Amino acid sequence: MAAVEVSGIEGLKGLMGETVGPGEWREVTQADIDAFAELSGDDQWIHVDVERAKTESPFGTTIAHGNLTLSLTDGIRLDLMKSTGFKLGVNYGWNKVRFPAPVPAGSSIRGSAEVVEVEDVGGGWWQVVTRFTVEVEGNEKPACVADSVGRVLPE
Helix, strand or coil: CCCEEEEHHHHHHHHCCCCECCCCCEECCHHHHHHHHHHHCCCCHHHHCHHHHHHHCCCCCCECCHHHHHHCHHHHHHHHEEEECEEEEEEEEEEEEECCCCCECCCEEEEEEEEEEEEEEECCEEEEEEEEEEEECCCCCEEEEEEEEEEEEEC
């Protein structure tokens, strides 16, 4: 169940400056990391070689890919916000993405969101910038802070 329900552009504007969340914890397993490595082709040992990571990694274990952590924001978004009053929404890109801390295999993450911009970009479309912060359970630094840029077409 989403933390908040947003109805149309005015609902999005009403969220500006407010933190939504954090959402529910989700474990990031080695199987998740391995599957992402297979799909992306990024099989660097720090992600997939458990034994080597135990001895050679500064983290003492394998860690999730930064792009895996970033991709999990799609599920985090659904956990945090339910939107109505739109024909559709599309991913338009990212303004700023940072990975201040790793996500060790077997750790749990959760996220929060803040709508930072809602702008009419013409043709009936609106651009929405949402800042996602992904935290790792027990870690002071966030694992990811990213500004998602979406475009929505109101009904």
